[in-house]
Each structure stands twice: as C-alpha cells, then as structure tokens.
Amino acid sequence: GAVVSQHPSRVICKSGTSVKIECRSLDFQATTMFWYRQFPKQSLMLMATSNEGSKATYEQGVEKDKFLINHASLTLSTLTVTSAHPEDSSFYICSARDPQSNSPLHFGNGTRLTVT
Amino acid sequence: GENVEQHPSTLSVQEGDSAVIKCTYSDSASNYFPWYKQELGKRPQLIIDIRSNVGEKKDQRIAVTLNKTAKHFSLHITETQPEDSAVYFCAASIYNQGGKLIFGQGTELSVKP
Secondary structure: OOOEEEEOOEEEEOOOOOEEEEEEEOOOOOOEEEEEEEOOOOOOEEEEEEEOOOOOEEOOOOOOOOEEEEEEEOOEEEEEEOOOOHHHOEEEEEEEOOOOOOOOOEEOOOEEEEEO | OOOEEEEOOEEEEEOOOOEEEEEEEOOOOOOEEEEEEEOOOOOOEEEEEEEOOOOEEEEOOEEEEEEOOOOEEEEEEOOOOHHHOEEEEEEEEOHHHOOOOEEOOOEEEEEEO
16 A cells, blocks of 8 residues: 555646645655656656755755745655746655665655646 | 666567666666656556665566666566556665655657557
C-alpha cells in the first residue's frame, strides 16, 4: 500500500489563486521530503527539498516566493502554488524515504494541477 | 550538481525482443541508481535499483549494469511483453542524502505484439 499520501490528486483553479498540495508519510517520519514537477512528456524535475523545521532548499530557477513549502511536522510537507498561472499547470509529485530503514524512495500519487 | 543523460528517448521493439536503455551521470559521488517505470498520469514505480558497490543486478526479465569508471548504467529488459510499454526513467543520487533523485529525460518504450 501507499506509504506516501498526496492530496489532492487533481485540482483546477483560476489564474491568480493559490493552491495547496499536501504530502504525508503514513508510517514513517520523514525529516526530508522532495517535490518534483513533471510537464507532459517530460522528466521529473526536482523543485525543492523540504526540510522539517527549517527552510526548504530550492533548485536553481525555482521561485521560492511562488512555490511555498512548509514542513512543519515529521509527517507532512505542503507545497503552495501562489498566484497560479496557466504555465504552472503540471503534474506535481512528492517523495520521501524512511531514514530508519534501507527502503527506497516512496512517491506520492501526484497532483494534476490545471490553471484556467 | 548531478546531471543525468538518458538515451534513447523512444524505443520500439517487437514482443519477445530485448530492450536496452542507457544513462550516464556526472557526479562521481552518486552511489544509488534506480530505474522507474511510469504509466500515463501515474507515479513512477521502482522496477530495479543498483548501488555503486555492485556491477550488475538482475530480477527476472530485468537487469541493470553499472560502470562506475565510465559513469554509466543501463537497463536491460529481455523477452519484452506489450505490458512493458511505458516511459522508463533512470535516476542517480547520493543515497545517504535521503533520496534526492536526479532523473534522466526518460525513454518511451513501445512493445509491439
């Protein structure tokens, strides 16, 4: 079963509004989570590393003021797309790994964001 | 930072044939190399992974080889079946960094019956 839960799975919003996406680790504590974005027929591009209790680390070219990341607990990271525009329409997906085990990375099911 | 290059971008094979996808990476510190299969609109599914202390790993019809010196690794699928059709991604990471993966560009594999 899924060990990383992501919600919502789909969201449609109007330009200028903000959208929050949640990523939860269900049976382990994740001090670090990762947010990726995937445009149609393209690869997964790392946006940022979410660190519990501290600021996220953003990859080059990703606007930290537009993509707000909050990792306030060991099981929840949120990504808020602020002032969304049609070009932000994409598949957003989070991932995390249980640091206490030798398990591989777990991905959430992803969120399909459509900005109209 | 790490950069992963993947080839080919598309691959079409006949059912029963083998398929090979190749990736190169740039950061010699990378020590974990997973391969993912992604179907349309779904999350990537891990199909096999290899760590830098191993040169080859096999799981039924799927195998991965790693050449640390040349910084390249390959996915081999034998006896391909139509259900193998999907997009495949390679990735690289430094494992003890908690799972920060850098992905290749992806290969769209089509297996024709």
